[in-house]
Amino acid sequence: MSNVATPAFGAPDFDAVVVGAGPAGSAAALELARAGRRVCLVERGPYPGAKNMYGGVVYGRILDTLLPNWWEEAPVQRWVTRRQTMILTETAATTLDVRNEAWGRPPYNGATAYRPDFDAWLAQKAVDAGAVLVCSTTVTGLLREDGRPDGKVVGVRTDRPDGDLTAKVVVACDGVNSFLAKEAGLYPTVDPANYTVGVKETIALPRDVIDERFGVRGDHGVDIEILGCTGDVPGGGFVYTNLDTVAVGLVLSLPELSRGDQRPEQLLARLKAHPAVAPLVEGGDVKEYSAHVIPEAGFDMMPELVGDGILVAGDAAAMCLAAGIWLEGVNFAIGAGAAAGRTAARAVQRDDTSAAGLAGYRARLESSFVLADHRRLRDAPHLVMGELAQQKMPRVVNGVVEELFTVTNPDPKPRLRTILRRQMKRHGVKWRDAVKDGLRAARTFG
Amino acid sequence: MAEPTHYPELSFESRMGSVEFRVAEQAHIVVDDRICADCSTRGCVVACPANLFVPTAAGGILFNYEQCFECGTCYLVCNEEGAISWSYPEGGHGVVFHRS
Amino acid sequence: MLVAACVKWADLRPEVDPVHGTVRSTGRSDGFSEADRAAVEVALGLAEGWGARVAVVCAGPPAAEAGLRELQAVGVDRAVRVDLAPDQPSEAVAASLAPVLSALLAADVVVCGDYSADRGSGSVPAYLAHLLGAEQALGLVGVAAHGDDGVAGVRRLDGGRREDVVAGAPAVVSVEGSVATLRRASLAATLGAGAAAVEVVPGRPDPRAEAPRTEPWRPRARHVAPPEGDDALDRVVQLTGAFVERTPPRTVELEPAEAAQAVLDQLRAWGYLEPPGRPD
Ligand SMILES: Cc1cc2nc3c(=O)[nH]c(=O)nc-3n(C[C@H](O)[C@H](O)[C@H](O)COP(=O)(O)OP(=O)(O)OC[C@H]3O[C@@H](n4cnc5c(N)ncnc54)[C@H](O)[C@@H]3O)c2cc1C
Ligand code: SF4
Numbered sequence: 136m137s138n139v140a141t142p143a144f145g146a147p148d149f150d151a152v153v154v155g156a157g158p159a160g161s162a163a164a165l166e167l168a169r170a171g172r173r174v175c176l177v178e179r180g181p182y183p184g185a186k187n188m189y190g191g192v193v194y195g196r197i198l199d200t201l202l203p204n205w206w207e208e209a210p211v212q213r214w215v216t217r218r219q220t221m222i223l224t225e226t227a228a229t230t231l232d233v234r235n236e237a238w239g240r241p242p243y244n245g246a247t248a249y250r251p252d253f254d255a256w257l258a259q260k261a262v263d264a265g266a267v268l269v270c271s272t273t274v275t276g277l278l279r280e281d282g283r284p285d286g287k288v289v290g291v292r293t294d295r296p297d298g299d300l301t302a303k304v305v306v307a308c309d310g311v312n313s314f315l316a317k318e319a320g321l322y323p324t325v326d327p328a329n330y331t332v333g334v335k336e337t338i339a340l341p342r343d344v345i346d347e348r349f350g351v352r353g354d355h356g357v358d359i360e361i362l363g364c365t366g367d368v369p370g371g372g373f374v375y376t377n378l379d380t381v382a383v384g385l386v387l388s389l390p391e392l393s394r395g396d397q398r399p400e401q402l403l404a405r406l407k408a409h410p411a412v413a414p415l416v417e418g419g420d421v422k423e424y425s426a427h428v429i430p431e432a433g434f435d436m437m438p439e440l441v442g443d444g445i446l447v448a449g450d451a452a453a454m455c456l457a458a459g460i461w462l463e464g465v466n467f468a469i470g471a472g473a474a475a476g477r478t479a480a481r482a483v484q485r486d487d488t489s490a491a492g493l494a495g496y497r498a499r500l501e502s503s504f505v506l507a508d509h510r511r512l513r514d515a516p517h518l519v520m521g522e523l524a525q526q527k528m529p530r531v532v533n534g535v536v537e538e539l540f541t542v543t544n545p546d547p548k549p550r551l552r553t554i555l556r557r558q559m560k561r562h563g564v565k566w567r568d569a570v571k572d573g574l575r576a577a578r579t580f581g
Numbered sequence: 582m583a584e585p586t587h588y589p590e591l592s593f594e595s596r597m598g599s600v601e602f603r604v605a606e607q608a609h610i611v612v613d614d615r616i617c618a619d620c621s622t623r624g625c626v627v628a629c630p631a632n633l634f635v636p637t638a639a640g641g642i643l644f645n646y647e648q649c650f651e652c653g654t655c656y657l658v659c660n661e662e663g664a665i666s667w668s669y670p671e672g673g674h675g676v677v678f679h680r681s
Numbered sequence: 682m683l684v685a686a687c688v689k690w691a692d693l694r695p696e697v698d699p700v701h702g703t704v705r706s707t708g709r710s711d712g713f714s715e716a717d718r719a720a721v722e723v724a725l726g727l728a729e730g731w732g733a734r735v736a737v738v739c740a741g742p743p744a745a746e747a748g749l750r751e752l753q754a755v756g757v758d759r760a761v762r763v764d765l766a767p768d769q770p771s772e773a774v775a776a777s778l779a780p781v782l783s784a785l786l787a788a789d790v791v792v793c794g795d796y797s798a799d800r801g802s803g804s805v806p807a808y809l810a811h812l813l814g815a816e817q818a819l820g821l822v823g824v825a826a827h828g829d830d831g832v833a834g835v836r837r838l839d840g841g842r843r844e845d846v847v848a849g850a851p852a853v854v855s856v857e858g859s860v861a862t863l864r865r866a867s868l869a870a871t872l873g874a875g876a877a878a879v880e881v882v883p884g885r886p887d888p889r890a891e892a893p894r895t896e897p898w899r900p901r902a903r904h905v906a907p908p909e910g911d912d913a914l915d916r917v918v919q920l921t922g923a924f925v926e927r928t929p930p931r932t933v934e935l936e937p938a939e940a941a942q943a944v945l946d947q948l949r950a951w952g953y954l955e956p957p958g959r960p961d
């Protein structure tokens with residue numbers, strides 16, 4: 136993947152080339168096209184979204200400014216009006232259950248959607264604005280000025296015949312494996328501990344069965360995040376409702392997964408068999424199995440965001456907010472992609488797409504939720520993926536609840552304080568650690 | 582309420598059969614199993630969601646690229662420098678998701 | 682000179698319910714099958730050798746036009762969509778394609794995929810050859826140009842044997858998907874493909890196809906007179922025709938062409954074939 140080539144002479148083919156028609160790339164292309172720049176959006180899948188999977192919920196607030204009234208036309212499955220966080224041990228479950236009917240009305244909050252639908256829809260918005268979309272085309276490397284390996288980026292090479300594409304600026308939105316950001320030298324190191332892999336099944340069930348099982352009606356849906364369901368591997372699980380399918384999956388930390396002896400689908404089968412989950416997902420036909428890697432470490436793993444002639448946005452720059460099981464990546468990708476698109480459009484207009492000319496990108500992100508949230512929630516991944524939250528907390532919580540709700544007549548009821556102390560001791564949780572992580576959590580989420 | 586039909590739990594083959602792969606002629610991932618012979622961890626074998634890494638009796642690894650999710654797990658967990666050459670398949674080929 | 686490829690817009694990955702066996706089309710996976718793509722590649726290859734032009738014709742819905750534009754990027758000179766609803770019988774598809782191929786395009790050689798992906802019978806190319814009065818070579822596993830306008834092909838026979846066939850223009854050939862891999866469009870052609878024009882002509886739907894049959898197919902009842910005779914044995918003999926005079930079976934050993942002629946002659950003698958002559 137290290138093609139260093141001399142670009143053709145003459146004017147570049149486009150003002151900007153955006154690599155990857157995921158949410159980041161389509162948002163970037165949309166903003167560039169709206170600013171009147173000639174932009175080409177290159178996607179390796181046969182259609183946008185063909186290569187992309189995720190858990191299941193898009194948080195659309197970021198679209199309000201880009202595409203007003205987006206909810207009237209976005210390819211949504213269900214609007215999430217019920218969110219649950221489940222904490223499991225092998226035999227027990229404690230669930231926090233939140234309902235909010237306001238989330239089921241404009242301007243809405245979260246929506247389940249299939250990525251092949253959603254990404255294709257967003258890419259079409261960019262095309263409508265004037266971007267040129269080419270699918271089935273893999274970018275294999277960067278073109279450098281004068282063919283020097285450290286020269287300014289002046290385009291990309293694709294795997295099509297006569298496949299070089301020159302541009303004043305390249306926006307790399309090529310997702311978590313971003314070979315472009317790596318080739319551009321923007322990632323210092325790649326540490327597998329910063330990544331998780333997500334696997335999921337999309338299971339078909341009749342619509343009214345889903346309504347009944349999840350306690351929702353019409354186009355309302357449910358989003359369930361699950362802790363304590365991944366055995367010895369740090370991670371979490373999720374269940375999301377689509378119109379006539381349910382998505383159930385796991386997110387698994389790579390180093391521990393590869394050292395363990397349970398394969399992803401085996402861990403997933405265990406989650407599906409859990410007494411708290413089985414009644415929700417059993418009996419359907421699996422329509423699709425899928426897998427994808429997630430950049431998990433957020434702020435601490437982000438690469439340089441700007442190089443000479445190149446910007447990086449979305450998962451390619453590890454901008455997925457993955458506080459363990461709470462995954463927000465699509466909204467961050469759209470936010471970052473739009474900022475990259477605007478920055479690139481300005482830079483082209485001023486005819487300076489050097490690293491200095493593109494430097495405004497970082498400032499734009501710092502002043503938006505993209506980097507502000509990442510900076511603030513910097514510790515969240517470590518907290519949620521740490522041993523305390525993963526192994527001990529689920530046991531303590533379920534132990535406490537069990538003792539609290541088990542009637543022990545004729546013995547008198549124990550005091551909550553006594554139960555808590557007993558459970559923490561049984562599961563080896565030290566007050567010191569609990570307080571330390573508690574404070575860290577308060578600082579992070581508070 | 583319509584009763585859901587009960588479908589049997591999936592075999593791994595039918596699990597992978599639910600996924601569309603437009604297989605390219607050229608392999609996008611190549612594993613040099615001479616290097617794998619020296620590998621003690623074999624992380625790829627348990628972690629690859631598509632179960633494409635199969636240890637051989639001779640102590641190497643048998644790898645098939647056809648049913649790959651292109652996720653990146655294998656090169657991230659691989660223990661030995663140079664064992665896996667990883668790239669994306671030719672444009673338009675490889676995995677195609679419909680409902681994910 | 683013009684080489685035409687006929688392609689069908691079909692659901693390449695319909696959903697099959699594993700318990701009920703029902704088939705559902707989602708529209709997410711429509712496209713041209715491997716065999717049809719191979720047909721386009723064969724057409725391009727033949728045309729290159731002959732210096733001919735290439736057209737591609739698709740009888741299908743408007744959604745097929747996106748696919749036709751991609752084929753134009755690959756190097757097809759002209760794309761025609763014959764507007765026809767899906768699920769038309771092979772006769773209607775062929776009847777819709779034939780006038781386009783003969784009158785509009787004046788195609789010398791027509792290349793089709795062997796079967797369409799959606800449970801096709803592979804009979805469209807045969808109907809086409811019949812309607813165009815063309816020579817046919819169907820189900821080929823290998824194709825090459827033969828002279829200035831002919832096609833030499835290889836066909837599978839039983840028992841792992843192969844047969845070499847030659848069809849001269851006007852010819853209709855159909856190919857298996859393994860025959861060729863469609864070349865990739867260059868980047869520039871792909872960038873320009875969005876603007877390419879697809880001609881649209883109306884099709885000739887089969888009026889009978891409009892009401893789909895919902896009952897299982899049964900052969901039409903035929904009147905058979907009851908056997909006569911008082912004796913059960915007589916009636917059985919009569920029913921089975923055991924002692925009736927008949928033409929005894931005949932074994933002939935002939936070269937393939939003569940054998941085919943002998944079979945045709947016999948069928949004609951029995952009245953199964955219309956007298957020779959080309960229907961319009
Ligand atoms: C299991 C899982 C669950 C998740 N759950 C959620 C969730 O519920 N909500 C949420 O908001 N986020 C979720 N995410 C995160 C979210 O999916 C990502 O953060 C988001 O998709 C990032 O968007 P992107 O545009 O940066 O990258 P991607 O969506 O990965 O898009 C990258 C695009 O670039 C293309 N591409 C890559 N390389 C090349 C190349 N060389 N040439 C051409 N094209 C190329 C790819 O085909 C792809 O279309 C989840 C992720 C996973 C894996
Ligand atoms: S982890 Fe790497 S070196 Fe080890 S067996 Fe797998 S591919 Fe080979």
Ligand code: SF4
Pocket residue numbers: 610628629630631632633648649650651652653654655656
């Ligand atoms: S990319 Fe993912 S699916 Fe493909 S071989 Fe590697 S781990 Fe397996």
